[in-house]
Amino acid sequence: MWKRARVLAGPVGIGLAVVLVAGCGGGAVDPGRAEPAEPVATGPVPEGLDEFYAQKLEWEDCGPYETETESELDDALECARVSVPLDYANPDGETAEIAVSRMRASGAPLGSLLINPGGPGASGLAMAGIAQNTEIGERFDVVGFDPRGVGASTPQVRCLTDAEIDADRTEDDVDRTPEGVARAEERNRDYADTCAERAGVDLLAHVGTREVVRDMDVIRSVLGDEELNYLGFSYGTRLGSTYAETFPANVRAMVLDGALDPEQDPVEEVIAQAAGFQVAFDAFVADCVTSAECPLGTDPAQAVARFRALVDPLIGNPAATTDPRGLSYRDAITGVQQGLYTQNLWGPLRGGLSSLADGTGDSLLMLADLYEGRADDGTYSNLGDAFTAIRCMDDPPVTDPAVAGESDMRYRQAAPFLDDGRGTGLAPRDVCAFWPAPATGEPHTISAPGVPPIVVVSTTEDPATPYQAGVDLAAQLGGSLVTYRGNQHTVVLDGVGCVDDAITDYLVDLTVPADGLTC
Incomplete structure (x- = not known):
C-alpha cells in the first residue's frame, strides 16, 4: 500500500476537539428570532452568484448529517445544506452541498459566529456546541460546517476503503535506500491515481482553501449576516486569513487560534x-x-x-x-x-x-x-483523504528529490525523538508530487487592506502550530496578538479565563485585546 505524508496541524489537535465539545448541554432557542420568509441575499454578491447567495436554508434534525466520527451530534443542534458551485469559474455547472450546523443563541443574538476546527479535513459540525453556557453562546448563533469534500458535505473526497487504510497504517516506510525510496514513491503515485479514479479529478481540483473561503462567504449571506464573525483553529486560521484577504470588507470580527503562517514555505x-x-x-x-x-x-x-x-x-x-x-x-x-x-x-x-x-x-x-479518525466499528471518517487532497491543492509540491532528502535529514535533526537513525539523505517525494491537479495556492504574505482588527492567539509551546507563526501572522494582518503560555494545541474556549474573557469582549463588543496581552 502507500504512505500518506501527514502534517500534524490537526483539528484543535483532534483529541482536544473531543475534550472541548464533550459534556455540552442543550442551548435555548430565541423564540423571537424568525427565519426570513423569502430567500434574500445579505451583503455584497459577486457577479453571477445571486442564486447561491440568496438561497433559503431548510434547517432540520442533525441525525442525517452524522458521520463516522461525528456520530452523536448534540440534540440541540440543527443542520442544513448550503449549495455552492463546485467551480466558481463555472457557476452554472456542477454544485457541491456544504453541511452546516447551528446552535441558536440563548439570548439576543448579534448574528452568527462561524467556526472551523482545523485539519485540514476535519468535520466541524460538532463545533457549533463549543460555546454553550458562555456569553459567546448567548450572543451568537454558533455555526459549524464541513468544508467541501469533508464529512457530511457532498461530494465527499473518499479515496481508500476502511481495509485499505488499515493496511496502509502497517507500512513503516523507514527504508531510505534507493530501492526503499522508489517503493515508497510508487505507493504514493498509486494513492494519487486511486484518489483521482475514485473521487474524480474535478472534485480534487476544487477542494482547496481558495474555494472554501468563497463557500464561507455564501454561508455568511444565507445566514443573514452583512459581515462575517469567525473563529478558526489550526488550519482554520488559514481559512480565516485567506477569507480576510479575499473579502476584507466582509469581516466584522475574526479570531485565529493556532496559526499557520501563509508566508511560510x-x-x-x-x-x-x-x-x-x-x-x-x-x-x-x-x-x-x-x-x-x-x-x-x-x-x-x-x-x-x-x-x-x-x-x-x-x-x-x-x-x-x-x-x-x-x-x-x-x-x-x-x-x-x-x-x-x-x-x-x-x-x-x-x-x-x-x-x-x-x-x-x-x-x-x-x-x-x-x-x-477510526471509529470503534473499524470505519473511518474521510479525514485522511480530505487532508491530503486539500494540502496538495494549497501548496506547491516538492518535486526535487534532493530537496526531499535534505528535508528528511533536517526533520530528524529538529526532532531527535522521531529519528529512527536510518536517514541517508534520500527520501521519497510525498503524494502531492504525483497529484492529478495543480496546486491553487502558494506561500505569500497576506495582504488585506481595510480589514478590521483581527485577533491572533498563539500558544508558546504549541507542538503543531509553533508560536512564531502566530506572531508572524498577526504582523501580516496588522492585527492583535494574544500570547498563551502553555503546552497544548490551541486554547480559545478551553476554560482559560484570561484568554476567553479577552476573546469574548472582542467578539461581542469589538474591544481589541490590550497590546502584548499574555495569559
Missing part, C-alpha cells in the same frame, strides 16, 4: 512543526520523570534513547494488541504525537508507553485511531 513549516513536537516531547518527559514509574526513566537526558528503544523494535514487528491489527511502528509514532497535542492526553500517553514496555500496544493504538 511548506517545507519550512514541516521542519518548524517537528521542532515544536520535540519541545512538546521534552515537556512531557519533564513531567513524566518526576515519577519513579515513568516508562522513560528518571533522567531526562536519557529519555530520547529510552523512547527509541521502546519503539524501534516495532519496525517490521508490531506489538501485540487485543485488536488483531497489532501496533505497527507507524501507529506507535502517530499515537505518541496525538498524545503530545495537549497535556490532557499526557496521562494516556504515559500509560501507553508503559504498556508498550510491557509488550502490549493497545493504548497507543487507541491514540493512533483517534488521530486517524
Whole structure:
C-alpha cells in the first residue's frame, strides 16, 4: 500500500476537539428570532452568484448529517445544506452541498459566529456546541460546517476503503535506500491515481482553501449576516486569513487560534512543526520523570534513547494488541504525537508507553485511531483523504528529490525523538508530487487592506502550530496578538479565563485585546 505524508496541524489537535465539545448541554432557542420568509441575499454578491447567495436554508434534525466520527451530534443542534458551485469559474455547472450546523443563541443574538476546527479535513459540525453556557453562546448563533469534500458535505473526497487504510497504517516506510525510496514513491503515485479514479479529478481540483473561503462567504449571506464573525483553529486560521484577504470588507470580527503562517514555505513549516513536537516531547518527559514509574526513566537526558528503544523494535514487528491489527511502528509514532497535542492526553500517553514496555500496544493504538479518525466499528471518517487532497491543492509540491532528502535529514535533526537513525539523505517525494491537479495556492504574505482588527492567539509551546507563526501572522494582518503560555494545541474556549474573557469582549463588543496581552 502507500504512505500518506501527514502534517500534524490537526483539528484543535483532534483529541482536544473531543475534550472541548464533550459534556455540552442543550442551548435555548430565541423564540423571537424568525427565519426570513423569502430567500434574500445579505451583503455584497459577486457577479453571477445571486442564486447561491440568496438561497433559503431548510434547517432540520442533525441525525442525517452524522458521520463516522461525528456520530452523536448534540440534540440541540440543527443542520442544513448550503449549495455552492463546485467551480466558481463555472457557476452554472456542477454544485457541491456544504453541511452546516447551528446552535441558536440563548439570548439576543448579534448574528452568527462561524467556526472551523482545523485539519485540514476535519468535520466541524460538532463545533457549533463549543460555546454553550458562555456569553459567546448567548450572543451568537454558533455555526459549524464541513468544508467541501469533508464529512457530511457532498461530494465527499473518499479515496481508500476502511481495509485499505488499515493496511496502509502497517507500512513503516523507514527504508531510505534507493530501492526503499522508489517503493515508497510508487505507493504514493498509486494513492494519487486511486484518489483521482475514485473521487474524480474535478472534485480534487476544487477542494482547496481558495474555494472554501468563497463557500464561507455564501454561508455568511444565507445566514443573514452583512459581515462575517469567525473563529478558526489550526488550519482554520488559514481559512480565516485567506477569507480576510479575499473579502476584507466582509469581516466584522475574526479570531485565529493556532496559526499557520501563509508566508511560510511548506517545507519550512514541516521542519518548524517537528521542532515544536520535540519541545512538546521534552515537556512531557519533564513531567513524566518526576515519577519513579515513568516508562522513560528518571533522567531526562536519557529519555530520547529510552523512547527509541521502546519503539524501534516495532519496525517490521508490531506489538501485540487485543485488536488483531497489532501496533505497527507507524501507529506507535502517530499515537505518541496525538498524545503530545495537549497535556490532557499526557496521562494516556504515559500509560501507553508503559504498556508498550510491557509488550502490549493497545493504548497507543487507541491514540493512533483517534488521530486517524477510526471509529470503534473499524470505519473511518474521510479525514485522511480530505487532508491530503486539500494540502496538495494549497501548496506547491516538492518535486526535487534532493530537496526531499535534505528535508528528511533536517526533520530528524529538529526532532531527535522521531529519528529512527536510518536517514541517508534520500527520501521519497510525498503524494502531492504525483497529484492529478495543480496546486491553487502558494506561500505569500497576506495582504488585506481595510480589514478590521483581527485577533491572533498563539500558544508558546504549541507542538503543531509553533508560536512564531502566530506572531508572524498577526504582523501580516496588522492585527492583535494574544500570547498563551502553555503546552497544548490551541486554547480559545478551553476554560482559560484570561484568554476567553479577552476573546469574548472582542467578539461581542469589538474591544481589541490590550497590546502584548499574555495569559
